[in-house]
Amino acid sequence: MLYPKPLFFLILENTVLYNFDEIIDRHHTGSLKWHYTDDTIALWVADMDFRAAQPILKTIERVVHHGILGYTKPTEALYQAIINWHGSRYGLALDKQHILFSHGVIPSLALMMRIFTEAGDAVLVNDPIYMPFMNKVRDNGRRLILSPLTEAEGRYQLDLADIEAKIIEHEVKLYLLCNPHNPGGRVWTVDELEALLVICKKHDVAIVSDEIHQDLTLSGHKFMPFLRVAKGYEHKVVSITSMTKTFNVAGIKSSMIFAKDEALIKKISQQQRLSDEHDLNLFAYEVMASAYEQGGEWLAQVLTYIEANIELVCRFLEQHLPNVKVMRPEASYLIWLDCSAYGQDDQTLYDQLRDAKVELSAGIQYGDEGHLRMRLNVACPKALLIEGLNRIYLAFSDIKSLSGR
Template sequence: MKYNFDEIIDRSKVNSKKWNPNLYKDTFNGHTDLLPLWVADMDFKVAQPILDAMRKVIDHGILGYTAPDEEYYQAIIQWNKKRKNCDIKKDWIVYTNGVVPAISFIIQNFTNEEDHILIQTPVYHPFRMSTENNNRKIITSSLINNNGYYTIDFEDFEKKIKENNIKLFILCNPHNPVGRVWKKDELLKIAEICLKYNVLIISDEIHSDLIFKEHSHTSFLTLDEKYWKNLFVCTAPSKTFNLAGIQTSLILIPNPELKLKYQTALGKVRIENPNTFGIEGVKAGYLHGEEWLEQVLEYLDNNRKFIQKFLAEKIPSAKYTLPEGTYLAWINLSEALKGEKIEEFFENKAKVAIDYGNWFGEEGEGYIRLNFACPKSILEEALNRIYNALK
């Protein structure tokens, strides 16, 4: 089936956090007239097999209590084997309603208040929020910015772990917002250091299906088993198939002791089973959604390159490196804005809603994170608004 990702679907009249002005205005100082390219979901219609599966549930007419069946687990196992060469076991899979809630549960139950947790900035800001909201201390190890290509400062990484008695490290792979897909040798260095100091690892791999063809994702679960002792891998169909609203994430925990402790914590608040649509979304996506995903990746590839071409021709002072994964562009506009306050520029002049770089850490000052999982016409309109406002 050929999908039409150029189709513009009006999301402003539904409860879209990204598009409904009444829902985004508090984030953007009361503005209700912005073109939204911020929240990390797609503006594309979901794959037909997923819609058909959910329509079947509606047609059945009863939305009672549900629980995963064997097909649900096998769909997850088969997908991970085929797409990531990752052999996961049914016993590792734990449902949680989101990756960010899962990170909070892990922080609450595997660390103590005032413990130190390490993140690599600039990075997805809920890592910081989840840590600080649970009265833990954030320690940052800044990524090295090599003219837009980011690498890990392993010397600083180990130093921060040793000096601060780090209990937990949160990895983002692929990295949000800088778009790096970490290579196996990079992950092995991380794994060795964390093993040496007995540091728990959360590997957030939620974008791991959104990898561009010249790159490949390495899951932490494909490394040697000795590195699994202190490991939690967080993933979901939500980014892959644009299903964030069904609140279904998959936490993979190969260490049975850690898994039992995590499940016990979930049991205390009675988080047990995915909702009806979550179960069907997982099965239909992983069993029948690959054709849709391949077409999405091709469309996203064209969009990321369109941004590169547009900026090179019209805003050459903007610095942008093609992301290796995700559908998020990390753009340095500090030179283009020449000291102008970035919030005032985007909200009052360009009229575009994006994520401001400083949300991801002080290293992001002057940057924006722009979501290009949208019809090309919307992306072009947003870039033209930025260009015209700069003029």
Template structure:
């Protein structure tokens, strides 16, 4: 019998080393992408069992862990994986950096969309590659890939690698099969590798369907140039437990990635990461179903509040995740001033400009928190932009 989780519970995270809740005042953080919800009971129980065992020694992935990963992705996305297709990594961002050394050389061009999750840009630059950006087109309130611009940039800059974010962060798009197939065809035409960050895949919302890029790559006979990155951390709110996976279907490619990991000594996870990953994929489905229902309710609360009280904010309805992209250009002309206005009202959102030029005067809000905290945070957003408290 299923047990309902209480996502209305407010858990004090101050003075715990939390990145999200680092304040010395009563600021409400609606920014960095972790949830203010307790992790699933089976995950917490699994960690407790490890601690009770008492020996925290060297650990390697077990057959049961591989099976859990394979079964999760096979049953949910019809992505057929074998043990040999899976490598482990400390995180998706370290894997993005790793991929620079798999598919490119120093100064080679790497294409990303604008806006995009900040490390897509920083890891390209930090690894001495040439960053090329293609702006997404906003049509009917959601982002679209500009395939003409992407191809023009590929040709102009001799792009070697395309970093895809699916579902997209911060815009919340779940790219359709048609969009992904068109992108694959384009990249295959110009021999451009694609690395797809799919960490938000399990947070796809009602009415939308996530398709793994690797599933399509095989049909296009292009698996030798495709890598997918994903993790249990966003799905199950265990970001403090570092761990992720690298998926590739081509034997030569997976061997090359493994060899590069050996050079960097970045191929192992810690004991708790293996434990949490297996427990999440074996027993976390019920928690995920319930938390998605709660998140969808919070999304509606946010959209209704903004429509009723701050209608000049243009909201991009997400198709995945608990992050909502807001166009706040009606309320200011300077990005820092916009951010500071909200901080003065003791509510923090992510400043959109950190996601690229297309983030100018935009903000990203995280609604994965108890409803009471969300409503108070929204009231503070209203106070910041209207100069007074909402009654």
């Protein structure tokens, strides 16, 4: 029986039903993720292989059809959309003056070095961590101090004793928090955040919380913005976030900086103006507004699909590669895999998978604690994910598990 080719979305009783099974060829588009000249399956960089939400695409079409792409600024409607989204979903009370714009969370990390530290000061991050955290500390002439996360019952924990000891020993001035955590997928609890705040307040350490994966929190978990627990310490706390990961529009560079202390906001704004890095482009402002105003349905559907893909990966590995230890994420579409049973050298492990024409992110990029781990991206059509898993199986199936020796 022949079936018609599926549409990328269907409209049913005013609800758009998206088809995340659609495979869209991204080769020869300048895609970072799909840069290959062969048939390698890309399961690495944090970029979804799903078409953006219909309201976002319509917004871009409207802007183009208008025909004038001149200078622009954030509208009152945009500010209100941001305020409504974060207030209704996370109980974060924001006013217009609390919101600053930036080209991305990584430029914002670099900016925060200038806000809270001087050259040579110590900055603390956890290990493993999203690699730009470490790179930007070093690139900006600060001393990188690492506090390894501990692992218990298949999830990461903050080692609060080690964090405080490192703060005291190195006279740390700034702590960079990743919440939800990348690559481990942890959503830090209120108790954990409050305990961290106590330590940082005690030693006068500023806190910058990267919360870009907040909207991708999965079922059974609750994201807490750090600014909600930072009452009385707002002069030392900044949150940085974006809707680009949430709505798969990373190519439209945009992010936000949230701060609640008037003097701190003024200082950040002044630093941004030194290099004119406070303005976004027309498409960024328009897409951000449409995403926060009309993107909720797309997000709900994509999270359902992502959770099914996570379950698929867990079942597949349990059945076919049980010696790969899975850290099930509490947020995002990234799964942290312990592949130490199948290798002793990080480059060899990575090459084994690339030879099988499937690419994951090498865990060693995320710090020493990423040794023999890989980060797998499940935000793709199920058929691509299954093919990628089969290739992972082939890469490891001829290798005798080291744990079985």
